[in-house]
Amino acid sequence: MSGSVRIPGAVSPRVLFVSSEAFPLAKTGGLGDVCSALPATLGRLGADVRLMIPAYPQALDAALNKRVVAEFHDLVGEGGCRLIAGTMPDSGLPVLLFDAPRLFGRAGGLYQDGDGQDWRDNHRRFAIFCHAAAQVAAGEIAGWQPDVVHANDWHTGLLPALLREVGPQAPRSVFTIHNLAFQGNFPLQVFADLGLPPEAGTPEGIEFYGQLSFMKSGIRYAD
Numbered sequence: 001m002s003g004s005v006r007i008p009g010a011v012s013p014r015v016l017f018v019s020s021e022a023f024p025l026a027k028t029g030g031l032g033d034v035c036s037a038l039p040a041t042l043g044r045l046g047a048d049v050r051l052m053i054p055a056y057p058q059a060l061d062a063a064l065n066k067r068v069v070a071e072f073h074d075l076v077g078e079g080g081c082r083l084i085a086g087t088m089p090d091s092g093l094p095v096l097l098f099d100a101p102r103l104f105g106r107a108g109g110l111y112q113d114g115d116g117q118d119w120r121d122n123h124r125r126f127a128i129f130c131h132a133a134a135q136v137a138a139g140e141i142a143g144w145q146p147d148v149v150h151a152n153d154w155h156t157g158l159l160p161a162l163l164r165e166v167g168p169q170a171p172r173s174v175f176t177i178h179n180l181a182f183q184g185n186f187p188l189q190v191f192a193d194l195g196l197p198p199e200a201g202t203p204e205g206i207e208f209y210g211q212l213s214f215m216k217s218g219i220r221y222a223d
Contacts, residue, residue, distance in 0.1 A: 012046050012047055012048050013047050013048065013147045013148060014047070014048045014049075014050075014144070014145065014146040014147045014148070015039070015042060015047050015048070015049045015050070015146055015147070015148050015149075015150060016049075016050050016052060016133070016136060016137055016146035016148070016149045016150070016171070017035065017038070017039040017042075017049055017050065017051045017052065017150045017152075018051075018052045018053075018130075018133045018149065018150065018151050018152065018156045018159060019031065019032075019035035019051070019052075019053055019152040019153070019155070019156065020053065020054065020110065020111075020126065020129075020152075020153065020155035020156065021035060021053060021110060022035040022036045022039075022051055022053050022088075022095075023035075023036040024036070024062055024088075024089060024090060025053060025056070025058065025059035025062050025063060025088070025095070026053060026054075026056050026058060026059050026110055028109070028110055028111070029179075030178060030179075031152065031153055031178045031179070034152075034178065035051070035053075035152055036088070036090070036091070039051045039093055039150075040088070040090075040091040040093050043091070043093050049093060049094070050094050050095070050096055050136075050144065050146070051088070051093055051094070051095045051096070052095070052096040052097075052098065052133055052136065053095070053096075053097065053098070054097070054098050054100070054103075054104040054110075054125075054129055055084060055097035055098055055099035055100070055104055055105070056104050056105075056110060057105055057106075059097055060084070060097060060099070062089055063084075063086035063087065063088070063089065063095055063097060064086055064087045064088075064089050065085075065086050065087045066084050066085070066086040066097070067084065067085055067086070068082050068083070068084055068085075069083050069084065069085045069096075069141070069143075070082065070083040070141040071083075072132060072135075075100075075128050075131045075132060075195075076127065076128060076131055076193070076194070076195035078100065078102070078103070078124075078128050080100070080101065080102065081098065081099060081100040081128070081132065082098075082099040083096055083097070083098060083099070083132065083136070083141060084096070084097040084099050085097075096136065098129055098132045098133070100125075100128060100129075100132075103121070103124070103125045103128060103129075104125065104129075106119075122184075122186075123184075123186040123190050123193060123194065123212070123214075124190070124193045124194075126154075126155045126156070126158070126184070126214065127158055127193065127194040127195060128195075129155070129156075130156060130157075130158040130159040130162055131158075131162060131195055133149070133151075133156070133159050134159060134162035134163055134165075134166065137149045137159075137163060137166070137170065137171055138163075138166045138169070138170065139169070145171065146171045147171055147172070148171055148172050148173070148174060149163060149171050149172070149173045149174070150173075150174045150176065151173060151174070151175045151176070151218055151222065152175075152176050152178060153176070153177065153178045153179065153182070153215075154182055154183055154184030154213075154214040154215040154218070155184065155214070156175075156218065157175070157184055157206075157213075157214030157215050157216070157217040157218035157219075158194065158196065158206075158214055158217050158218075159173065159218070160173040160175055160217065160218055160220075160221035160222040160223070161196060161200055161205070161206065161217045161220070161221040162195075162196070163221070164221055165197065172223045173221070173222045173223050174222060174223070175218035175219065175222035177215070177218075177219075180215070182215075183208075183213055183214070183215035183216070184213060184214030184215050185208060185211045185212065185213045185214075185215075186211060186212050186214075187211060187212070188201070188207065188210065188211060188212055190212065191212055194212070200217075205217075205220065206220065
């Protein structure tokens, strides 16, 4: 990026920054602001940063220089998904858009329908998003592997757990809580939709007072 500040002799870390929103592609609050400004700043300081968010319709419209770099034929039973590389329209930061039209190509809000009700399959939507991010983090697609994965808020809480399944080559993970009031808690009955190993559904995993908690997953499994 232009304007980068690099320390002579320093190794540039590769960082995958994963979020459910980032301004100006998608935003409902402060999460979108931080997940735009922080990775852009890390890039200016010399890190090799990729930002990854879902390909909401407005995100696809706003991102620049878009091209398909990978296709997912089966993500926990979800097909017809793609990974689209592009750049942010304000900072020029590289962005990866997870294009799953059945999950994210909807009219309404990022997390709610037009009546203000949470999408009934939010657990599934963001679990699949985390699975796609885990494949990027494992270096299986996009021709690039990060040293660190930075997951943000409950929507990406399953990602650190999935990275534990990658093996010794998995990057380290960081999990940031932006708003503890929203924890991504869902009924135990939906565990089979998440694509996690059975042991993750226990109190030692992501079970939380009779529910499943994406937030607890991030806290429990991040490095």
